[in-house]
Amino acid sequence: MIAGGHDLIGWVAGVSLGLIVAVPFVFIVLQAIFPELGRGSLAAPLRHLGRTLGDPELLRLTGHTLVLGLGVILGCTFVGVPLAVARALFRVPLALVWDVLFLVPFMIPPYIATLGWIMSLQPRGYLQQLTGVNLGPLLFSVPGMIVIMTLNVFPVVYFAVSRTIEAVGTRYSDVGRVFGARPVRAFFRITLPLATPGLAASLLLVFALAIEEYGTPAALGRRFGFEVLVTGIENRISDWPIDLPGAAILSLLLVGLSLIAFMIQRRILVARNYDTVGGKPHAKLKRPLGRWAIPVTAAFAVVAFLATGLPILAILATALSRTLSGGLKLSNMGFENFVEVFHNTGGALQALVNSLSLGVGTALLAGALGALTAYAVEKGRGRGRVALDVLAMLPSALPGVVVAVGMILAWNQPALPFTPYNTAFILLLAYCCILLPQPVRYATAAFQQIGDNLEAAARVAGAGPLTVFRRIMLPLILPSLVTSMLLVFAVASRELVASLLVAPVGMMTIAGFIWRQFDQGSVGLGMTMSFIAIVITTLIPMALIALLRRFAGERFTGLH
CATH class of the missing domain: 1.10.3720.10 (MetI-like)
Known part of the structure; x- marks a missing residue:
């Protein structure tokens, strides 16, 4: 997909984005055109379109x-x-x-x-x-x-x-x-x-x-x-x-x-032109509020x-x-509700473990794919860079419910010999698709600040593309990448709509547990899990960022 020495990284990023982003979106389009797609048939195209668009409910x-x-x-x-x-x-x-x-x-x-x-x-x-x-x-x-x-x-x-x-x-x-x-x-x-x-x-x-x-x-x-x-x-x-x-x-x-x-x-x-930054510095003194204070x-x-x-x-x-x-x-x-949660009432502890595990997995997968994609787009030279960039940013325009529908349509086809549907992996794919733009944006901004001379010097010294990426580029963008991965972890750990729609049978997440407790009238348990989720997914990322900034010094000044 990407010409020159970046072929392998470009292909890995392209295939991954195709499976995670393009395939679900394509199946949404196909399902809208072919109503019998779920049965493996392309018969009666657009038959459903007129009825849906003509529905007063729409x-x-x-x-x-x-x-x-x-x-x-x-x-x-x-x-x-x-x-x-x-x-x-x-x-x-x-x-x-x-x-x-x-x-x-x-x-x-x-x-x-x-x-x-x-x-x-x-x-x-x-x-x-x-x-x-x-x-x-x-x-x-x-x-x-x-x-x-x-x-x-x-x-x-x-x-x-x-x-x-x-x-x-x-x-x-x-x-x-x-x-x-x-x-x-x-x-x-x-x-x-x-x-x-x-x-x-x-x-x-x-x-x-x-x-x-x-x-x-x-x-x-x-x-x-x-x-x-x-x-x-x-x-x-x-x-x-x-x-x-x-x-x-x-x-x-x-x-x-x-x-x-x-x-x-x-x-x-x-x-219109909105340029306001010229070559001269200017003071940014703020006025006192006076009686409006x-x-x-x-x-x-x-x-x-x-x-x-x-x-x-x-x-x-x-x-x-x-x-x-x-x-x-x-x-x-x-504190009875907290005791019940930590005694695993209603599968509360298992839901907590499931969501935190999925959050970590999503952060690692989205971070790795985001770094590869950003590297291929910013440092590659082939025409495939544009396609990669579009695929990486497409989830920004896809609501979570659309991603969930796409995952169901794509991976619930009867003809598939193997499918992640009805496994925890389908949630991992859905979360990654929804949150992928975050690490891509952060990594892209970091790569844009790295000159080409470092990579050229490494090539002269005999390093291959993978070695350059692993030994030079990745350490340089690590502060921005870690920031994005912590954000991905925080959001993925408590994501709602995909958790409700594509979670496998018998698997509970934090969001699913909270939603079910409210439906069943156990509001106290639901709110207890909500409070625990807020504390864990807010304080852990903030504490890690603070520790990294404190102990890693200037290398992590990008963490903010």
Whole structure:
């Protein structure tokens, strides 16, 4: 696939990406075209297409999906942009503390945070017990679901926009003010337009995350009849009668919406020039907030509490409650649920071991494949580099539910002599497909910083491509690669939708255990596992990164 001395690495990466990424996606397309594919027949092509596209349910699911995605965009704009502007341009008290607290929602899986919100706001929930206020009607509504999803993903906008505006600085708006523009006008006409790349990228990413999210619509939306494309796909492959062609068509529609979002972002960015970095250094001094210090700090505190504090407190309160009916009373608090988890009640310990093992396996597999792919793309010379790059980034446009459907369609064919379907390996493949873009991005960025002279010198000394990769390139990119692998471990250990759809019979994961406990009414056990999962998958990666930075010195300055 890659010409020259990189042939072997290119072929290994190409074949691996083909099996993990291309094959499932191709089978989704084939299943959408040939409804009898599962029986080994190519008869009656497109027969299912008209019936699925003409189903009024499809229009309802698509409309709900767009409402949810656009609503979350508006919510993140309302919450994230003002906070980002304040963080970028002014000296906000405790700024680093807010940054850390706004990172925590990334570490809490959306479905777990949503379960915490349900426990807090449902009728006779924690809020009503403490204050007498019942916000159940708001919770079980479209605006309520949008608010919860906004609090889960607004940090995407906050960090992107704050860093972009920080790079732009105030020098351009200061020039505008010299020419008579008021501060507000200078900001909206100069600073904010120059921050368009970060704003557009973050908002379109928010849209993609919102329409692809399964946990919140499944846990909350279904309770008031608000189905979206993701839950519609899951219904078609989990409820009888099974409708694989319909699931494939809905999957392609969902992928299409994601691609449209990224195309809009691309169109916005290429339409104008947003260069703001010249050859001269400029000061990045931030202005004092003055009389606005207290209101701005209060706004940061409220958002931090709602996005981070409240879900974690609700999860911990439920985990410590002996019975839900006992309420928030000291006499009802204890560690019985933790004892039951560590006594393997309901297979809790086995689920924990399974998920952590799969997380480690996924991190190793995705890290190795990401490094090989990035090396072949960045250091190779053949035309196959483009194909590898496209395959490596394709999972970014594939929602987890689409990947799960593709795995089912690809590896559940009766003609296959051997299949990973209904084994733990199918989960490993699904997780790797979903999370592969992370190590590829990190490794690619690292390879771009390595000049060709090192590789050329090694070749002159007689080293082959594999030796160069193993002895020179891999050690140089190791800091970035380790960072990405820790992120992959954290996400894979608690991944939900693939765990529910393709887990083999009898195998339980953390996400599957939590989901089943809520279905069975054992909410305390479910929340206990949620809390344990958050602690393990957040603290372990953070602790490892801190240790590596401390003891490996400059070699690991890329870990951040």
